[in-house]
């Protein structure tokens with residue numbers, strides 16, 4: 001008997017017994033998004049012998065994350081019987097794609113449906129956006145359906161339905177993007193010419209309110225034998241959940257972005273109501289203590305430009321004063337209006353002045369060029385175009401784009 005014949009070991013082998021207990025139909029537990037130890041546990045529960053666990057987990061891992069397989073059939077390093085047993089017990093299929101849109105600027109957006117908890121009721125939907133730029137490609141992923149926080153400038157904040165995404169649903173967004181971009185090594189691509197070079201948790205939701213699943217998903221994504229994206233290329237954006245920031249640095253270790261948006265508590269309380277719980281001073285103290293922070297690993301401070309609210313030169317001065325001593329980058333985000341939104345985007349001339357001031361104070365302050373506007377991919381999901389050009393050039397480009 002070879003080790004591959006485990007399913008035939010006895011008439012009623014351990015995997016068969018596990019199968020008898022495993023839910024059938026669309027409810028098979030997914031293996032996507034499990035960390036290696038969790039995957040080994042799942043395989044142990046399925047009945048594989050202890051001494052095979054590491055090897056089998058490695059083979060399955062390779063199938064899912066290196067080859068992009070969506071069922072066990074193609075995992076030919078496993079025996080046919082084992083593949084069939086695994087297929088009956090576990091799911092490794094993709095999330096459902098509801099729509100896929102492509103912008104004229106190359107930005108792509110997927111509307112994905114999650115499995116439904118209630119039979120007959122369609123599952124909730126999330127969005128994932130891919131933004132190609134010269135020399136890099138950023139995937140903006142969601143961590144929750146909706147958001148429990150109610151930032152007054154954010155469209156997601158008005159959405160009521162909220163549930164945390166599982167680690168598998170977080171990782172699943174990347175798998176779908178890799179499918180669409182033909183980025184699996186089988187598709188002829190090697191790791192040097194990747195299309196997804198960066199991941200930002202800047203889609204729907206507050207990632208630090210779904211800490212464990214985000215941590216596990218990022219462990220899977222950064223595993224050197226799978227998708228293999230370095231944590232330095234993964235940025236987690238938070239509205240400022242202070243008690244979780246240090247833990248994020250210690251347990252996840254990815255790059256950090258803070259949605260600051262205002263320089264005094266009075267204004268920030270209005271824009272980011274979480275500020276009433278964790279005011280600016282506490283937030284910036286947590287940033288100073290972020291594990292691993294250095295000039296090479298700066299924190300990004302996101303600052304949405306709202307006309308007449310937070311965009312004066314006094315605000316820019318105060319911003320520079322507040323960030324003193326913190327290795328920081330500042331991302332100015334032109335406000336992206338949505339139906340019924342109570343704010344207007346600052347004038348470009350004002351954004352330029354603000355940006356120039358911050359630049360002169362020594363901070364890189366790229367202005368995010370809204371991308372994928374024509375497919376509404378920019379809405380609350382804007383992405384930084386790391387342009388090291390003068391603001392006036394960016395302004396001319398953006399105006400030209402708007403006039404085109």
Ligand code: SAH
Pocket residue numbers: 151153154155201202203204205206207237238239258259302304333334335336337338379380381382
């Ligand atoms: N919840 C996290 C991550 C998701 S939001 C956070 O708040 O950081 C990603 C970024 O988009 C945040 O900086 C957020 O403030 C910003 N954003 C949300 N709505 C926006 C809008 N309408 N225009 C511009 N930026 C917006």
Ligand code: SF4
Pocket residue numbers: 147148149150151154155156157158203204205206239259380
């Ligand atoms: Fe939630 Fe972030 Fe939107 Fe605030 S900005 S409501 S934290 S998604």
